[in-house]
Amino acid sequence: MxxxxxxxxxxxxxxxxxxxxxxxxxxxxxxxxxxxxxxxxxxxxxxxxxxxxxxxxxxxxxxxxxxxxxxxxxxxxxxxxxxxxxxxxxxxxxxxxxxxxxxxxxxxxxxxxxxxxxxxxxxxxYPFEIKSNDEDSLGPVPDKINILDEVKLHESYAMTVRYSGIDSNGHLNNARYADLCMDALSVDELDSTSIQGFKITYHHEARMGEVIHILRSDVTDGVIYFRGQSPEGTRYYDACLRLME
Structure with a gap:
């Protein structure tokens, strides 16, 4: 090993x-x-x-x-x-x-x-030695998520990047993007949802003070798609939540 x-x-x-x-x-x-x-x-x-x-x-x-x-x-x-x-x-x-x-x-x-x-x-x-383990793999290289054009997204809410979400670089912390997706779910969806998987691709860093519009799809075949974008349309992330049957 x-x-x-x-x-x-x-x-x-x-x-x-x-x-x-x-x-x-x-x-x-x-x-x-x-x-x-x-x-x-x-x-x-x-x-x-x-x-x-x-x-x-x-x-x-x-x-x-x-x-x-x-x-x-x-x-x-x-x-x-x-x-x-x-x-x-x-x-x-x-x-x-x-x-x-x-x-x-x-x-x-x-x-x-x-x-x-x-x-x-x-x-x-990279200036340091980093140990690699190519003997163990849990799956292939994760492809960037691609939300097809036929998937209809509607705006759920908008948020401003503030102190509570930033890291030492002044950007929204990677993990907090999951909160943006979960906050787009309804109370009924949260009560009935069991997470089978989550995939996210980060496109652009969100800085302190920037506004993110969170878009989501309806549930389709057990999947909800999400997108975060600026008012001008710059994409911050694309994501999908896979739900258990």
């Missing part, structure tokens, strides 16, 4: 929703934390990256769930770098319960960027 990193986490009361399930955004945050810890453990700390005007940009997440973790449940998040394909860095996640049974998994893609010039860098530009 190749190199992997595992972190454990207890689901706390401030991390759950009205059904005592872990919020989707919290699950994505925990995955991001595990990835950050893995990279930092190999020498690429945030301070080192900032000093070199480098940063990681998440491009696509494809998450599949047997079930969502619940309140007071101890979970294990295992992650590993699968190497690169072109400019993409590939990373998988496996989430297990206290009995080491897999309850969720995800394939993700990232790019290394020059934080000043705002351009994508080749993997060879």
């Amino acid at each position: 190749g190199y992997m990193r595992t972190e454990e986490h207890l689901i706390y009361s401030n991390e759950i929703d009205n059904k005592a399930n872990c919020r989707l955004s919290v699950l994505l945050s925990l995955m991001q934390r595990a990835a950050d810890g893995d990279v930092e453990n190999m020498g690429g700390s945030r301070d080192e990256m900032v000093a070199r005007n480098m940063g990681w940009m998440l491009t696509t997440i494809d998450l599949t769930c047997e079930r969502i973790p619940i309140f007071n449940e101890q979970i294990k998040i295992t992650t590993w770098n699968k190497g690169t394909k072109g400019a993409l860095w590939l990373r998988d996640f496996r989430i297990c319960d206290g009995n080491n049974q897999e309850i969720a998994k995800a394939c993700t893609s990232w790019v290394l960027v020059d934080s000043v010039k705002r351009k994508v860098l080749r993997p060879s530009a």
Whole structure:
């Protein structure tokens, strides 16, 4: 078995929703934390990256769930770098319960960027050694989500990026985009929805003070599509939520 990193986490009361399930955004945050810890453990700390005007940009997440973790449940998040394909860095996640049974998994893609010039860098530009594990894979490279033209989207609401959602770069944190999607669901949908999967592609960073219009589709074959865009039509993200039957 190749190199992997595992972190454990207890689901706390401030991390759950009205059904005592872990919020989707919290699950994505925990995955991001595990990835950050893995990279930092190999020498690429945030301070080192900032000093070199480098940063990681998440491009696509494809998450599949047997079930969502619940309140007071101890979970294990295992992650590993699968190497690169072109400019993409590939990373998988496996989430297990206290009995080491897999309850969720995800394939993700990232790019290394020059934080000043705002351009994508080749993997060879990364100045630290990073361990790869190409022996284990939970799925193929996640394709960018493509919402077909025939999928009808209607506006659900609009929000302004404020302090509560930003990261250290002044951008809306990656995990918070899941909240934007879940906030577009009705009370009845939230009460009756069990998440089977979530896929999101990030197109453009949302900065402090910018307005995002959240669009969604009706439920079609167990799927709801989402889009976040500026008043001028610039796309911030496309996403879809897969519901259990």
